[in-house]
Amino acid sequence: xxxxxxxxxxxxxxxxxxxxxxxxxxxxxxxxxxxxxxxxxxxxxxxxxxxxxxxxxxxxxxxxxxxxxxxxxxxxxxxxxxxxxxxxxxxxxxxxxxxxxxxxxxxxxxxxxxxxxxxxxxxxxxxxxxxxxxxxxxxxxxxxxxxxxxxxxxxxxxxxxxxxxxxxxxxxxxxxxxxxxxxxxxxxxxxxxxxxxxxxxxxxxxxxxxxxxxxxxxxxxxxxxxxxxxxxxxxxxxxxxxxxxxxxxxxxxxxxxxxxxxxxxxxxxxxxxxxxxxxxxxxxxxxxxxxxxxx
Amino acid sequence: xxxxxxxxxxxxxxxxxxxxxxxxxxxxxxxxxxxxxxxxxxxxxxxxxxxxxxxxxxxxxxxxxxxxxxxxxxxxxxxxxxxxxxxxxxxxxxxxxxxxxxxxxxxxxxxxxxxxxxxxxxxxxxxxxxxxxxxxxxxxxxxxxxxxxxxxxxxxxxxxxxxxxxxxxxxxxxxxxxxxxxxxxxxxxxxxxxxxxxxxxxxxxxxxxxxxxxxxxxxxxxxxxxxxxxxxxxxxxxxxxxxxxxxxxxxxxxxxxxxxxxxxxxxxxxxxx
Numbered sequence: 001x002x003x004x005x006x007x008x009x010x011x012x013x014x015x016x017x018x019x020x021x022x023x024x025x026x027x028x029x030x031x032x033x034x035x036x037x038x039x040x041x042x043x044x045x046x047x048x049x050x051x052x053x054x055x056x057x058x059x060x061x062x063x064x065x066x067x068x069x070x071x072x073x074x075x076x077x078x079x080x081x082x083x084x085x086x087x088x089x090x091x092x093x094x095x096x097x098x099x100x101x102x103x104x105x106x107x108x109x110x111x112x113x114x115x116x117x118x119x120x121x122x123x124x125x126x127x128x129x130x131x132x133x134x135x136x137x138x139x140x141x142x143x144x145x146x147x148x149x150x151x152x153x154x155x156x157x158x159x160x161x162x163x164x165x166x167x168x169x170x171x172x173x174x175x176x177x178x179x180x181x182x183x184x185x186x187x188x189x190x191x192x193x194x195x196x197x198x199x200x201x202x203x204x205x206x207x208x209x210x211x212x213x214x215x216x217x218x219x220x221x222x223x224x225x226x227x228x229x230x231x232x233x234x235x236x237x238x239x240x241x242x243x244x245x246x247x248x249x250x251x252x253x254x255x256x257x258x259x260x261x262x263x264x265x266x267x268x269x270x271x272x273x274x275x276x277x278x279x280x281x282x283x284x285x286x287x288x289x290x291x292x293x294x295x
Numbered sequence: 296x297x298x299x300x301x302x303x304x305x306x307x308x309x310x311x312x313x314x315x316x317x318x319x320x321x322x323x324x325x326x327x328x329x330x331x332x333x334x335x336x337x338x339x340x341x342x343x344x345x346x347x348x349x350x351x352x353x354x355x356x357x358x359x360x361x362x363x364x365x366x367x368x369x370x371x372x373x374x375x376x377x378x379x380x381x382x383x384x385x386x387x388x389x390x391x392x393x394x395x396x397x398x399x400x401x402x403x404x405x406x407x408x409x410x411x412x413x414x415x416x417x418x419x420x421x422x423x424x425x426x427x428x429x430x431x432x433x434x435x436x437x438x439x440x441x442x443x444x445x446x447x448x449x450x451x452x453x454x455x456x457x458x459x460x461x462x463x464x465x466x467x468x469x470x471x472x473x474x475x476x477x478x479x480x481x482x483x484x485x486x487x488x489x490x491x492x493x494x495x496x497x498x499x500x501x502x503x504x505x506x507x508x509x510x511x512x513x514x515x516x517x518x519x520x521x522x523x524x525x526x527x528x529x530x531x532x533x534x535x536x537x538x539x540x541x542x543x544x545x546x547x548x549x550x551x552x553x554x555x556x557x558x559x560x561x562x563x564x565x566x567x568x
Contacts, residue, residue, distance in 0.1 A: 169397040170407075173460065176355060176389050177411035178381060187410075191401045 016267035022260045030076045039067035041074040042225040050243055062232075062246055063239055064225075071227035072253055078228040079257065082143055083208035087201050089147045094154020099185055099193070101155070102162025113159070116152045124149040124211075132220050139212075139228075142221040146211060150204070154197065161193045203265035206258040213254050229254050296369050297330040298500050299468055304328070304353055304363035306346075323349045324360065325524045331468065336494060336501040338511030338533070340547060341521035347504045350521070351470045354502065355389055356380070368467070385415055388461040392473035394453035398445045404431065404456050405441030411463045430459040434489060451482035455489070462493060468500045475510055487514050508551045512536075520544050 029036070038058070045065035053060045059068040101112040128145040135141050165171060165188070174184050213230025215221035222228040224235065229250035236246030306324040323346045331337050341347045352358040354365055356372045365372045367383050375383060388411075391397050398407050409427045412418060418426065428438030434455040445453060454474065461469050471490070475483045491514060493499055505511050511518060518536045520528040522543045530536045537548060 169391040169393055170399045172357065173389065173391070173397055173457070174399075174410060175357065176384065176387070177460065177464075178384055178414035179410060183414075187402070188399050192399070 015263060019260050019264040023264060026076060026080060026257060029073055030080050033073045033077055037070035037073045039070040041066060041070040041227045059249060068249060071232060072249055075227040075229045075232060078222060079209050079212060082139060082212055083205050086143055086146050086208045087205050090150040091154050091201055093151035095158055098155035098158025099162055099189060102159040103166060103185060116155055119152045128215060128220055137220050137223060139222045142212060142215045157197055158193055162189055165189055165192055199265060199268040202261055202268055206261035209254060209258055298333045298368060299331040300366040301327060301329050302364045304360045306349060306353060306360040323524050327526050329519055329526060331500050331502060334498045334500055335517060336503060336515040338503045338515030338518045339521060340508060340511055340518060342506060345521040346524040347521050348472055351472045351504050355387060355470055356384060385464050386467040388466040389470040390457045390461050390474040392476050394450050394457060397457045398453055400445050403441060404443050407456055408459045408463055411460060415464055430463055434459045451478055454478060454486055465497060470502045472504045476505060476507060490514055508547055
């Protein structure tokens with residue numbers, strides 16, 4: 001039983017290492033895009049439109065003669081950057097609301113949770129369309145709409161975990177020790193709820209990338225001529241018969257990044273045990289592994 | 296003046312406001328009164344659900360009772376202003392049954408034991424480190440253990456850390472809520488001995504909540520028994536318990552198994568006194 005557990009641990013650690021390398025590569029590309037891209041991603045050159053791969057354009061050019069590779073590299077900035085922005089903002093708001101609701105309880109909890117349920121009942125696409133209708137299309141509107149919808153899920157997760165933690169004796173002991181509410185939240189609650197949520201959040205980034213791409217594909221998100229993977233698929237769809245690679249390349253990028261994030265999320269969940277959220281690091285202690293296995 | 300005086304405490308746990316029906320609440324505590332003198336160990340016995348732990352929480356200032364008063368050092372814990380309350384709390388500490396959940400898994404033993412000191416005393420990092428080391432040694436651990444995390448300790452050691460945290464501020468009263476019940480026999484004996492030592496060194500008072508008659512007898516000066524939220528027996532001298540006429544008390548005493556199987560049937564029928 002223990003041996004099996006260790007093997008799973010080792011395997012997931014290898015997987016985690018592999019996907020971290022892939023992800024590291026993507027992040028590097030995102031940061032270094034202006035230096036490593038061979039061409040300006042928005043420079044139109046109709047004389048060179050729809051060219052096949054060549055030394056000058058390794059992945060060819062699109063219908064306006066723009067270098068596909070450069071656009072893909074810059075596109076990573078938008079996809080990864082804004083997905084991370086959505087994740088961090090939603091996480092921050094969720095952490096604040098969820099912790100307050102869970103810790104305070106009573107009427108505060110009821111009011112906040114009813115509000116969350118109201119937000120959850122609201123379809124995100126309608127919210128995006130509404131914001132786009134008011135402010136016009138743009139990535140900021142998409143990001144705002146997605147944060148407005150997603151924080152609720154984090155808030156609910158945080159609340160649930162805080163409710164569980166609150167009953168633990170070390171919180172009572174901290175109260176008896178004279179620690180203020182703020183100190184208890186800062187020292188005892190947040191360090192215990194954050195890691196498992198970050199693990200789950202890794203899965204969420206994959207979804208956020210897909211959502212941004214989907215919105216851009218629908219023409220609601222990023223606007224031409226900026227390169228974003230979803231927007232690139234959108235622009236390439238007119239040439240699907242003659243030049244399917246215009247849709248294929250950004251599609252593959254989305255696939256690769258999302259799969260990488262998902263595998264990383266799974267591996268981390270395995271490693272840190274999202275179910276045994278508070279038992280971080282304990283798996284490696286033989287005795288505890290035995291205790292867990294014996295349960 | 297007694298160190299702690301509990302006067303006519305009655306308490307009920309409120310259910311959901313929406314579904315609460317009048318007359319359906321079962322009281323957890325009904326008119327409980329008791330007192331603890333300075334330096335005295337009071338063993339509070341009773342079966343599960345008798346309201347012992349709730350009384351402990353009420354005394355610790357964690358659960359405001361519906362009726363009655365809790366006077367600690369002559370002041371009402373629930374009516375004192377914030378700063379008085381804070382000062383009173385300082386002298387009132389606790390150790391719980393579940394040692395794993397009593398310590399934050401993400402803090403080192405040093406941080407755990409140092410937390411009450413941080414809250415009440417202005418110590419430099421160096422003094423704090425030294426004091427924490429002394430406290431750990433006092434409870435039978437090593438000063439170097441301050442750097443370790445809870446998962447690196449055994450159950451008995453974790454309970455020692457909890458005790459170190461409870462005595463850090465040199466309190467006057469410690470509520471021990473089933474503090475040794477989840478430990479094995481050897482650890483129980485060791486921890487009870489440690490608690491006995493600390494009591495005589497610091498002049499501590501204990502409220503020792505347990506269902507274990509033997510453990511309570513070994514550490515306490517006086518005993519009290521609870522049943523269904525009420526205090527049914529109070530003995531100023533712990534040996535008086537054995538001559539109590541109350542059937543619940545007799546049942547409790549007879550539940551103690553004798554060391555030797557031959558005497559077990561005798562223990563349940565006759566009074567050992």
